[in-house]
Amino acid sequence: MTQTAQQAGRPRATRAPRRLPYLVRQLITLLVTLFAITIVIFGLTAIAGDPARDILGQYATDEQVAAFQQLHHLDQPVVVRYLEWLGGVFRGDLGTSYQSNGPVWDVISPRLGPSIVLVLLSWVLTVVVSVPIGLWSGVRLRGRRDASLTFVTLIVAAFPEFVLGLMLAILLGVWLAWLPVDSTAVSYGGLFDSPSAYVLPAITIALGTIPYIIRLMRANAREVASETYVRAAVLRGVTEPSLSLRHILPNAAPPVVTALGLQFAGLIGGVVVAETLFGFPGMGQLLAQSAASRDAPVVEALALMIGALFVVANLAADAIVVYVTPKLRDAVR
Amino acid sequence: MSADVLKNVTAADVPLPRQRSLRSFLAIPQGGFGVGLLLLLLALVVVGPFIAPDSPNEISDQPILGPSAQHWLGTDSYGRDILSRVLHGGASVILLPLLAVSAAMVVATLVGLVAGYLGGKVDAVVTWVINIALAIPSYLAVLVVVAAFGGGGAVVVTAVAVVYAPYITRVIRSATQAIAPREFVLAARARGESLGWILFREITPNIGPTLLVEIALRFTYAIMFIASLSFLGLGVQPPSANWGVMVAQNRALLLVSPVGVLVPALLIGVLAIAVNLIADALTQFFGDRIHERLMV
Secondary structure, eight states: OOHHHHHHTSOGGGHHHHHHHHHHHHHHHHHHHHHHHHHHHHHHHHHTOOOHHHHHOTTOOHHHHHHHHHHTTTTSOHHHHHHHHHHHHHHTOOOBOTTTOSBHHHHHHHHHHHHHHHHHHHHHHHHHHHHHHHHHHHHTOOHHHHHHHHHHHHHHHHSOHHHHHHHHIIIIIIISOOSOSOOGGGGSSOTTSOTHHHHHHHHHHHHHHHHHHHHHHHHHHHHHHTSHHHHHHHHTTOOHHHIIIIIIHHHHHHHHHHHHHHHHHHHHHHHHHHHHHHTOOSHHHHHHHHHHTTOHHHHHHHHHHHHHHHHHHHHHHHHHHHHHOHHHHHHOO | OTHHHHHTOOGGGSOOOOOOOHHHHHHSHHHHHHHHHHHHHHHHHHHHHHHOSSOTTOOOSOOSOOOOSSSTTOBOTTOOBHHHHHHHTTHHHHHHHHHHHHHHHHHHHHHHHHHHHHOHHHHHHHHHHHHHHHTSOHHHHHHHHHHHHOOSHHHHHHHHHHHHHHHHHHHHHHHHHHHTTSHHHHHHHHHTOOHHHIIIIIIGGGGHHHHHHHHHHHHHHHHHHHHHHHHTTSSSOTTSOOHHHHHHHHGGGTTTOTHHHHHHHHHHHHHHHHHHHHHHHHHHHHTOHHHHHHHO
16 A cells, blocks of 8 residues: 555545543543452452561560551551552652551662663663564465474473573573673662673563464464565565565564563563562562562552553553554544 | 453354364374473372482481482482482472363353353343452462461462362353354254253363363463462471472572572472463364463
């Protein structure tokens, strides 16, 4: 399809007023989902009952338990606590940690930067590795070599992240000794003072998502490559880099963009595991540690932040898909 | 997002039941290889405890040894023989995911069948709940549960079952919707068969392939998920000999004896690969379009 042919079929004037309701509807979905997430997060903790004894240990006196309950408002009804918590979230007050007895925000804030850098790094790595490989294998690879690539992705996909990370650590950290097997260095000095500490965790997280994106990209590229407009482009004399990049990629990309948004959920697991494995001082490690030490306020705050990010990432992916796909741009109302 | 998947399934997506032999399943490269690997691992897990040289929790005064003739995989920081722990540590790696997937399958099959067949308000409510549940990342949900209830095998199995049930329900519901308008279902309804008969005697046999693929796929994910949770210290608790727990504990010895960490880690990987290969082969074997579309 040429540019002019695309534009001729669409009345331009009607597009702008149509897109607003779609976004509004998506925003409402987002808010409802976020609300549901807060209820699930808080509800689960409420069902579990009073954690005071478990946190303070069996030798705590009744006075200590009472003081703990008062400090964390555990003596109040669940609904009141939920509303207080939700109100606090809006004011930027995430509650008090059971373990440090200080504000949850103080526990989380030093870990935000490193985790954000790590996630962005692994996400970029995923895109840079899997999109070209998927595109190339979908358009060019056939027969036995194609089957072997699929087989390899299947095998990598079945390795849990901590196994992949461990193998990387043994290969690159112990045997070749190129990279540190421990990323604790990140917590000292500036955010970018110890770049090598990011490498192994980032590769580990990316390896968890790369196989899926490769398979998805490959399947879509193959489907698009057999379309009549691609064959028409070949007949017009369009040659390779341009054929794949300008004719196949834009049409095969939308499901992959959606998946990259959805894969954010896969990334969360990867981040928790990789940060714990390499001792990386980020939010994932904190999440696992706080879950193990039953520090519910910290886990709730982290779950809410990450859950919100996940929902927003999905919405952004949806919006990008709608924006880049002419067919969908017209269809949404 | 996820709702699109629900809409796009038609009757053509559900394969007709075909009589095919076990041999032709094993002839699919993934199938033969996967079944072979799985049988090997099962043999190791079942026979392991009987051939282990030492008891898995026997503490000795020889901690952190590299591999030797006496301790083939060395000893850990408590001086326990790593080989013996590996031979004892497989059962929970397989059984916990099996439990979680079985529980999730039972609930999801019931809900999915009812919602897919009855449609209407019941289906609308189920779809709504599924869409909300799918919007919450699995790791977050399970970690919140662990923070609230404490870790351990039982909590993790329950949490994973609850988290996976909506995903399975979605698939069963789609498959049911594709079967429900078929003539034999209408005929059963005209005969005045009960709801239970229609769901379990008419529809269930016809979504069998989809069910099988879903079980295998979910089992793969559950093995990886629960092993990771045990590695994080949230699932099976020390001093249990469990491959995930062993990786977490022996990680500190990474620089001294990598083998003691590598072997349990690789065994988990091989187990997940075996089941994943079987899931892939099942998808091909039955030509299960619902799963081809979901996982590509």
